Amino acid sequence: MARYVSYRDFDWVLLGFVLMICGLGIMEIHSATMHTKFAGAHVKQIYWVLAGVGMMFVVSLINYQALLDQIHWFYIAGVASLMSVLLFGQRYLGAKRWIHMPGGNHFQPSEWVKLILILAVAKYFADMRQRELSWSDFLKAGAIVGIPMLMVLAQPDLGTALTYVPIAVMGVFLGGLQWKQGLTVALLATVGIGAVFLVPRVHVLKSYQKQRLTSFIDPELDPQGSGYQVEQSKIAVGSGGLWGGKGSQTHGNFLPVPQTDFIFAAFAEEHGFVGALGVLLLYFIVLMRLTQNAQTAPDRAGTFVVMGVVAVLSFHILVNVGMVVGFMPVTGIPLPLMSYGGSSVLFMFLALGMVMNVRMRRFVN
């Protein structure tokens, strides 16, 4: 089959927009870390992006259909790596999320599991024959995502665990979710979330997680904690105005972690509404380009793979930018492509590699 594959079909336009976003991210990382101990992070980010692009090409060469055939092995490996984090992981800031690798690097398996889940869900729904989703299919799809999600929650890492949800939601939605099912699940979810917050005996969320969420609802309750971060982020964004400003929030160290989770706030402060809207537009173009690729995919599985990537990317943007503008609680979810960090960058390029992979095989059948 490989002889039908050509880089003429590689989505160069998509890559162009993606690299523009990465470039803006690198610029902002440079600006935000200039006089801090993180100075020079932008150079590392450039290496990550280059590595990501390289891996993207590699991944695009492996036939995704072959990958999907072996997905159960990947799934088992992913669950096993999550288990090993729980057993041997390095405790950092109260959570076990990383495994130290030889050579001083550390490895956060929950990011890779995300990719495996996209493929697993795609495989499951591609194999499904009927037009409408049965309750047993629904529960099976839920279990595929639910098991690793509970393990990540146990780390505890609520933010990453939540990013698994849109993969399942997108799969179920495109797989033929019925209105009744949707309403039932929405109702159950509402009751469940209500129980977590209102019933004191239920200890699903750690107290810091509850605090983050409650302080989102009323930032005054916790001025120096998460509420403080949201408030400082809003000040940063708001003071940027239409055209951007000096960036005193970013450079005066008022904005927490301006190179990672709050990079969009830093960007919005320095480049204003015009700049921030421009970045949103770039992301929107990327997402629209991706859904277009999903539509032209050679098979159901390809569509599901691409739409899984769309779901994860959209969710990241919604939660991250929503947090920055004060619509969402602080969850520690980075902004893909812009935020500093190797795991996040590599995940995005691997996911894009999968998308390219699907696109390059659109005329195969």
Next chain:
Amino acid sequence: MFGRDEKVSEIRLTAAQYIILAIFLVLAYGLWKLQVMESGYYASAAEKNRVRNVPVLAPRGKILDREGRTIVDNYPSFSALLLRDSSRDLAGDADLIAQGLHLDANEVRARIRHFAAMPQYQPIFLKEDITPDELQFIEAHRNELPELDTIMAHRRLYPRNGFMAHLIGYVGEVSEDMLNQPQFELYNAGDVVGISGVERQYNTLLMGQNGSRQALVDSHGREVGRLGETEAVPGKQLKLTVDIDLQIAAEEALEGKNGAIVAMDPRTGEILAMVSGPSFDPNDFAVHVSRDQWNKLVTDPDKPLLNKAIQAQLAPGSTFKIIMSVAGWQEGIAQTLHVNCTGSAEFYGRRFGCWQKGGHGAVDLDKAIFQSCDVFFYTLAEKLGIDRIAKYATDLGLGQKTGIDLPNEVSGVMPSEEWKIKNFKQKWFAGETISVGIGQGAIAITPVQLLRAISAISMGGRMVVPHVINPTDVPPGYVEAQHFTEVKNVTIDPNGWNAITDAMGKVLLPGGTAPSAHIPGIDIAGKTGSAQIVSLATRAKFKNAEDLAQNGWFVGFTPRRNPDIVVCVLFQGGEHGRLAAHLATQVIKAYVDKQRRTPQKLVEKPKIGGTVDIGGLWTEPDSDGDKERLQGGRFVLDLSKKPLAVAIAAPGMQ
């Protein structure tokens, strides 16, 4: 094998696109709301984050004596303050702060609540005059407690042991009550203002204006730059009319006693010395005064916080006989009145005793004054009647505020028929007039009133307003100068003036009431007095209150003609005016001695070609700083070299 069946629903893919679009519109709206609609609010919030207003405290003006010698100075000290524009949980940090600064955590929290309504950029003063270890605590906790900061303040350094405490007063943090009064409306909570004495009277002049520094800070509250600074305007220095040398003499005279001594220049009304005893140390108030210490001062029966020179209201006793003499002379009665004193006399069916049980025999005005014969003045009072006595006493300022430029002066009481009806709804009994004739009964005056009245009599009726600063030493606009130079002329017949002051001159001579206080070579005219200590109310309760100790009074001036100093002494519990006279003569002696030492301003016109000697006193900063010291020197000018006739008055010379 895969995908040959139907594709994924196009409708659902499109729906997914619309959902993404909706998400982006919501996010774009979020940006629009923050960056366009509310950008002004957030811009100022960012500015507030970044810029901190640090007050720069203005030093208060120094207080100097009439010769420019420093009485009150400032010293640098550190205060701990709490910045509220950082978004810290202040109440949560209160325990650590209280521990480090040795304060009570609840007090700190109460203080934070108390200032909650004030603008955020205004810091709260937590503790003044902090110790080096507290300063170190603040420096060591810059990261943990970024809201805690220090400021250098200039603190008041008052003379020790309560020297001049009542006249100078003290400063303190402006109270809530004061802030509600219109004259303090420009002050802010936390400002240090004058609470009493000169510090309060001339607060606007002494206080200066605080500046502020706009510092750029990072999120840890560390200063990373500076935007601008409005400089503090230091307070103006204030020169008093008081002469330290004389004040020292007065303080020494009154040491360990209750009462007051006031000395004044009768020509101008300049107060030369003012002491009230017992005293208190205003340095205790400069830092927060402890509750125990304050209660002790307030409940002390000797009332150390009261400036008795202007706030003690007491019967003047026999010193009032001088006012009686003036009234009697002006009415044409005293100069011809001759009384035979047998030790007592009967008026309105009641027997009134003279202090001299054996009687003074034949008494005229002259003898009545220097021997202080009660019977003579009983008779005079009977002939004058209360309303004529009250008219002259009121003309001479008794029972009224003198208008001295010190806060909380009291008026005292000069009784009259009208006064009694108004205040007691009772008719005046003629018998009461007899007691008033010797300065007893309902009459109550302050030492400074008596001083002013006797000063006017010594000057032949020229009555000045006592004051503690010279308005020409003060920049215009701070003080209404005309008030100080206001002169009231009370008509006194020159013959009467001669007769009365001559009689007063005999008080300190053999045969007078206080010959032991005589100082050879100094011509002092004065009058002793002693009066019951108890108030009107107590006197009503104890009919026979003679057992109680009496207040000694003395008021006198020198020289007898054209006097340049008048002194009034109140010696509470001093039994006899003679003892008060001793205190007064100590002050007068110090004054005369100094005058004789000090070179006079008049310089003889030098002969061209000769030399001329000029001595002088002046103040100049000493080698290690701003403390001024009195210097003296003698100059010999060789006029043959410089054909210039100059009359030089060194600073500090009168």
